[in-house]
Amino acid sequence: MSLWNDLGFSDNPYSPRPIQGDEQGVKLLIGREKELQRLTTYLRSSDTHPTVEGPNGVGKTSLVAVAGFLLKKDFLEGNSQQALLPISEPFQLTTDDTTASFKRRVLLRVAQSFLDNHNALKERGLNVPDVERIDQWLNAPTFNSRGGGFTSPLGGLTATQGTTANTSSGFSEDGFITTVLTWLRECFPTNATGGFICTIDNLELLETSKNARALLEGIRDEVLGVKGLRWVLCGARGITRSVASSPRLQGVLAEPLIINPIAEDQIERLISERLGVFALSSDVTVTVNSEGFSHLYRIGGSNLRNAMKYSEDFSFWAVENSALDAIRESPSRLIESWMNGLAELYEEDTTGVGGRAWEVFTKLALAGGNTSPSQYEEYGFESNQAMRPHLRSLEDANLIESAVDETDNRRKTIGITSRGWIVNYKRTGFSRIGAQ
Structure with missing residues (x-):
């Protein structure tokens, strides 16, 4: 059993990982109602791709994941005719990416998403490719090729018979891109029909706004302009605002939705909800209560990821030092004592600062x-x-x-x-x- 099971929780209530796009994630996304409404409205209604900007750890990835889940839920439950379906894992651009390599990577994921969502799309009357042929094509170690082409799930590509390894490079050279783009156009002929929601996360990892602009300008037509794909771009440090203002990307990317730290008056509700979601019963050992979490949130510069990490670290320390009884008696005092000691150690390491x-x-x-x-x-x-x-x-x-x-x-x-x-x-x- 994990430490959290021993304390009475199904999982780590202080996990610094982003919230997932599911029913649990909807419950955990506290204090973001306005941002969530604005992002879902953009995805449903705008011809430009929304961008999201805020400090690292503020919750941008969580917001996008929950927005995508709610849009898909609306479609599956018949509340919307617009099929907006998120591709679950975000993409990340690197300085090693080229337009061709990134486009190939995206379209491979799109092909798999057609497979994953085939029944839902077909039941609602959308034009989707043959699921069995997609599955064989994506997952077989080889595929039929004819003089540099291949047997497409849509048919129509013929040449001399041969066998080629089933690699993304081979697909790209032999008609893969043309085929998947055709699927997208036929399934999602207009924005009102819907599309797959794709996320480019952590744009700041490109290190400079110059690199980010160059790569995004390079994929503007080949990826961002593909019919049937709705993109959300996330970044910190002003990088999304910088790239969105590029003349070549104006009309393609929307002005950033700014994500500020969650208001302090929402923090106790946020952590209380988390503790309730993960508690297996009413008899749990809460290592960091709402008051203590609010304290850690203030210490960490109103950064939610920092507060979660501090809470996780304190919980491990408390268990390792047999301090659970002391926590039950006075949780806030013990948190304060632990953080004071950590702060003193960190300050001792700053002797070179004048x-x-x-x-x-x-x-x-x-x-x-x-x-x-x-x-x-x-x-x-x-x-x-x-x-x-x-x-x-x-x-x-x-x-x-x-x-x-x-x-x-x-x-x-x-x-x-x-x-x-x-x-x-x-x-x-x-x-x-x-x-x-």
Whole structure:
């Protein structure tokens, strides 16, 4: 049995993983009603692809997953004639991707999605390809080829008989792309008919807005312009706003839906719902209650992923140190004591940070934890160059992280790390649980 089963839960109620697109995910997505409504409206109604922007760990992936689930549920239950069906796993672009390689990867997943959703689409009268032939084609180690072509599930491709390994490269060369695009056009002839919802997540992993723009501009017509596909693009650090403003992508990508941290007055409801969803009975051992979780949320810069990770770490510490009885007696006091000790250890590792750098760090925390080099005057510097060494010392101590924009070779965005927020908690005097 897992630790969580021993405590009386079916699974980890403090998991920092994104919420899944299912009925449980709908219950767990607390405090995002307006954002959820706006995203589903965009997917149903707009000819542009929605984009979502917010800090890492704020819940962008969870929001998109639940939105896709609800749209599919509406179709399956007959509440909507529009077949909007999410492809479950998000895609990620890398600097190694080309337009051709990414398009091939997408269309392989689309072919599998036709197979997974075949019955639902057919029952509602949509034009879908033969499911048995798709299954054979996708999953057989070989397929029939005729002089560089192959036997398509749609038929019509003929040449000399031969055998070729069933690889994505071979499919692309022998008509795979043409075939899947035909399926999409015939099944989803208009946006009102529907389409598969695809997500490109973590655009910030491309490291620069220049890289992101170049790749997205490259796939604009070949992927983003494919009929029958609805895309959602997610990113942090201002990257989605940057790419959405590209002249080549205007009219293709919508202005970002900004996801801000969940309001503090929603946090106790959020964690209470999680504890209730995962509890196997009323007799469970709650290692981090709603009051303690709210405290950890404030310490972590109002970042939900940070708060979940702190709660998970504390739970493991409590079990390993036989502190469950102490938790039952005074959970909030023990959480505070544990976090105080962790903060002191982290601060001890920051000996290389000087006084001026600490001034920058303090102002950055008071400003919400994010800034850019262009705001150097707000930190008392005459130039970006004058502030840069102090930012570097904070980054070397893992108190902040930054992204570089190759278009001007300057640090574009700066944010406090999870470790940095804990150190800030120590430096601001260990604000007690319940203090606002």
